[in-house]
Amino acid sequence: MSAHEDSAPRERMIHPDVARADDEGERGQDGRRLDHAEATTRPISAEPQAKAVREPQPRGAKIRGNRPIDQAEAAERFLAAPLHQKAHDERLWDLRKKRDTAAFGIPEWEELRDLASRIKAHTLSNLDRYLEEFEANAKANGVHVHWAADGAEHNRIVHGILKDHGAKSLIKSKSMLTEECGFRHYMAGTGIEVIETDLGERIQQLDNEEPSHVVVPAVHKTRFDVAAVFAKTMGTDPENDDAHYLAESQRMHTRPLILEADAGMTGCNFAIAETGTVVTCTNEGNADLSGNVPKLQIHSIGIEKLIPQIEHLGVFLRLLARSALGSPITQYTSHFRKPRADSEMHYVLVDNGRSERLGMEEFWTSLKCIRCGACMNTCPVYRRSGGLSYGATYSGPIGLIIDPTFNKRKYSTLPFSSTMNGSCTNVCPVKINIHEQIFAWRKVLAEEHQIPLLKQGMMKAAGQVLSRPATYRAAIGAADSALKALPRFAVYNPLNTWGKGREMPDSPRQSFHSWYKQNRMDKKPETDA
Amino acid sequence: MRIGLFVPCYVDAFEPEVGIATLELLERFGLDVAYPFDQTCCGQPMTNTGCHAEAAATEALFVRNFAPFDYIVAPSGSCVHQVREHLTAIPQTDEVKDVRAKTFELVEFLHDVLKVDSFPWAEFPHKVGYHSNCNALRGIHHARPSELNKPAYSKPLDLLAKVKGIEIVTPARPDECCGFGGTFSVFEPAVSAKMGYDKVSDHSRAGAEYVVSSDSSCMMHQKGCAARIGVPLKFIHIARILNGVSA
Numbered sequence: 001m002s003a004h005e006d007s008a009p010r011e012r013m014i015h016p017d018v019a020r021a022d023d024e025g026e027r028g029q030d031g032r033r034l035d036h037a038e039a040t041t042r043p044i045s046a047e048p049q050a051k052a053v054r055e056p057q058p059r060g061a062k063i064r065g066n067r068p069i070d071q072a073e074a075a076e077r078f079l080a081a082p083l084h085q086k087a088h089d090e091r092l093w094d095l096r097k098k099r100d101t102a103a104f105g106i107p108e109w110e111e112l113r114d115l116a117s118r119i120k121a122h123t124l125s126n127l128d129r130y131l132e133e134f135e136a137n138a139k140a141n142g143v144h145v146h147w148a149a150d151g152a153e154h155n156r157i158v159h160g161i162l163k164d165h166g167a168k169s170l171i172k173s174k175s176m177l178t179e180e181c182g183f184r185h186y187m188a189g190t191g192i193e194v195i196e197t198d199l200g201e202r203i204q205q206l207d208n209e210e211p212s213h214v215v216v217p218a219v220h221k222t223r224f225d226v227a228a229v230f231a232k233t234m235g236t237d238p239e240n241d242d243a244h245y246l247a248e249s250q251r252m253h254t255r256p257l258i259l260e261a262d263a264g265m266t267g268c269n270f271a272i273a274e275t276g277t278v279v280t281c282t283n284e285g286n287a288d289l290s291g292n293v294p295k296l297q298i299h300s301i302g303i304e305k306l307i308p309q310i311e312h313l314g315v316f317l318r319l320l321a322r323s324a325l326g327s328p329i330t331q332y333t334s335h336f337r338k339p340r341a342d343s344e345m346h347y348v349l350v351d352n353g354r355s356e357r358l359g360m361e362e363f364w365t366s367l368k369c370i371r372c373g374a375c376m377n378t379c380p381v382y383r384r385s386g387g388l389s390y391g392a393t394y395s396g397p398i399g400l401i402i403d404p405t406f407n408k409r410k411y412s413t414l415p416f417s418s419t420m421n422g423s424c425t426n427v428c429p430v431k432i433n434i435h436e437q438i439f440a441w442r443k444v445l446a447e448e449h450q451i452p453l454l455k456q457g458m459m460k461a462a463g464q465v466l467s468r469p470a471t472y473r474a475a476i477g478a479a480d481s482a483l484k485a486l487p488r489f490a491v492y493n494p495l496n497t498w499g500k501g502r503e504m505p506d507s508p509r510q511s512f513h514s515w516y517k518q519n520r521m522d523k524k525p526e527t528d529a
Numbered sequence: 530m531r532i533g534l535f536v537p538c539y540v541d542a543f544e545p546e547v548g549i550a551t552l553e554l555l556e557r558f559g560l561d562v563a564y565p566f567d568q569t570c571c572g573q574p575m576t577n578t579g580c581h582a583e584a585a586a587t588e589a590l591f592v593r594n595f596a597p598f599d600y601i602v603a604p605s606g607s608c609v610h611q612v613r614e615h616l617t618a619i620p621q622t623d624e625v626k627d628v629r630a631k632t633f634e635l636v637e638f639l640h641d642v643l644k645v646d647s648f649p650w651a652e653f654p655h656k657v658g659y660h661s662n663c664n665a666l667r668g669i670h671h672a673r674p675s676e677l678n679k680p681a682y683s684k685p686l687d688l689l690a691k692v693k694g695i696e697i698v699t700p701a702r703p704d705e706c707c708g709f710g711g712t713f714s715v716f717e718p719a720v721s722a723k724m725g726y727d728k729v730s731d732h733s734r735a736g737a738e739y740v741v742s743s744d745s746s747c748m749m750h751q752k753g754c755a756a757r758i759g760v761p762l763k764f765i766h767i768a769r770i771l772n773g774v775s776a
Contacts, residue, residue, distance in 0.1 A: 110678050381724070417717060419724075423676055444579075446578065446580050447579075459583045462574055497715040498715055502756075503753040504753065511541050516566075
């Protein structure tokens with residue numbers, strides 16, 4: 001799709017109060033509206049005045065302690081909300097197409113992926129050295145450096161820093177790491193208010209839901225859902241679902257909280273060992289507010305975020321925004337290096353299972369992930385299930401291979417929520433062999449008996465029949481037609497599971513096997529019998 | 530050249546005409562083709578479910594059946610991918626490695642090994658949408674997948690271009706998975722079926738009368754989905770078109 005075809009509906013989406021025809025900054029040299037960032041992604045409805053039918057938002061997977069997540073059940077509920085499902089699928093497919101356009105605009109794209117993958121492999125292979133270098137440089141810059149072995153320790157450290165300063169409120173930008181640590185839940189019991197400043201993440205916080213996507217956390221919600229959440233939590237007009245009204249309301253509501261906050265917190269996209277710098281990439285500028293407004297700033301850093309030198313950053317910046325949203329670069333790429341005058345700066349370096357993952361021969365390369373979300377956008381299962389159906393911090397393809405490292409039992413079902421089509425691997429900017437790791441996880445989980453007994457039993461029975469030609473033929477031949485027998489082999493169970501959404505295949509008069517016997521065996525008596 | 534014909538279990542039972550077309554087509558090129566009578570399956574249902582130990586005996590049987598041949602040819606990218614990439618539950622002897630390396634999917638065998646330049650007997654005057662099985666596309670490299678910034682090529686479309694009267698139409702999401710996914714189709718039926726509905730609708734919108742594929746498994750699923758939601762598409766395996774079926 002060309003930018004021209006796409007420009008008309010977007011122009012209509014600009015609110016009259018916001019649109020400025022003479023705003024040069026919004027246009028490229030050819031006079032066309034710039035095609036950048038998530039804000040310009042094709043809206044769900046190109047006609048804001050259209051009366052859309054409302055539909056309750058489907059909720060995510062049911063969490064029952066340590067019991068395996070039933071992703072299929074949650075996905076089925078998501079599919080039962082067709083307006084949400086269709087909008088979700090189209091929105092994310094649009095991101096995938098924008099990613100293709102951006103990636104194909106760079107002749108050296110595949111070389112860049114290869115380079116990024118090798119830089120990450122090198123860094124992860126020498127992680128101890130780069131972490132020490134990073135720590136030393138950060139300390140030399142006047143940054144306080146903390147080490148957290150797990151999520152709980154991360155939360156305690158941050159809480160301790162906030163307590164030491166008597167902080168009553170904390171503004172933060174979106175960070176998957178803090179989600180992973182359950183930071184907001186932990187802080188809920190401390191009396192210190194946490195305010196998310198990323199619009200999507202704020203919506204999710206106000207709705208008491210986890211982010212459903214690593215880049216666009218509220219992508220599973222429609223604007224009607226957002227209007228309902230804001231009406232309930234901020235007192236906006238529940239009937240007004242204009243996207244600009246909602247965004248502006250959130251801004252007006254949150255801005256004073258940002259200005260008055262005692263402390264600010266960000267995640268980290270890249271941590272540069274050579275300089276001790278934390279780099280964040282955002283489109284709303286909220287990481288800058290979180291890092292620069294309060295006197296106390298804290299950056300939470302997963303230890304896999306290290307890259308050796310500043311010269312390596314460009315490789316990743318060129319890949320990240322293109323893979324995520326199809327834009328050449330994020331609106332803001334911010335380097336945090338030293339505390340400002342009269343302020344204090346802290347880094348919390350978090351392991352939380354990463355060292356252990358680094359030692360897993362088949363799975364360590366998942367640590368290369370730069371959280372662009374491209375694998376989610378391209379995943380046909382994810383687009384039809386919604387991120388919350390995975391019941392885990394990380395959803396979609398990358399989630400399937402990371403989540404079991406946190407809890408093998410709870411997330412034992414996730415590697416099966418895939419057709420292993422391999423599109424995720426091809427879009428991955430750091431070339432993680434995601435679908436092969438999904439395949440490898442299935443083996444690990446089966447060997448450790450983390451798959452349902454019924455499933456394993458069926459496979460055992462199938463293996464016994466399929467390895468004995470006579471038994472196999474007898475099973476097929478004994479039935480009135482192949483139709484009655486084969487689904488037990490080909491699909492192992494239940495006609496009703498297949499037949500629920502699909503018609504059964506026609507059964508032919510004769511299998512190939514008996515055709516061959518009848519038509520060719522006499523002519524070719526030498527054929528193996 | 531002695532060819533062992535591998536007819537996957539679902540082709541054997543549901544689409545015998547695909548096995549027959551494959552056999553006849555290979556014979557048109559003067560090849561000596563035999564069908565080892567004791568064959569069953571490649572082991573994919575077990576390995577894809579993680580149950581490698583349960584697949585070992587089936588894999589061993591496959592190797593016993595096919596070791597004597599110069600090439601093993603099957604009308605399925607998915608099963609060939611299993612043999613080539615995932616037949617690893619048994620010790621990797623020279624014989625096992627040899628069988629894995631000489632197993633070919635029909636399209637690539639015609640395109641890369643036989644280097645066929647014409648199918649004078651083939652005519653199919655219809656609008657056709659091609660469905661790439663994901664293992665055929667991304668696993669054994671039938672064509673350039675849409676995600677990669679690399680030069681475009683397509684072995685199946687190269688072959689179909691040699692068929693008289695055929696017209697290829699392209700869906701909006703040309704290589705989106707159709708949702709079959711082997712056991713995925715029964716363990717996650719709702720998402721699987723929805724992917725199938727979307728796939729057949731996409732083909733239909735592109736104007737296809739027929740969906741053509743090198744894999745009957747995807748088409749069996751899509752056919753069931755199309756019938757359920759009333760999309761008037763017909764499905765046919767590429768072996769039958771290349772063998773000159775008249776539709």
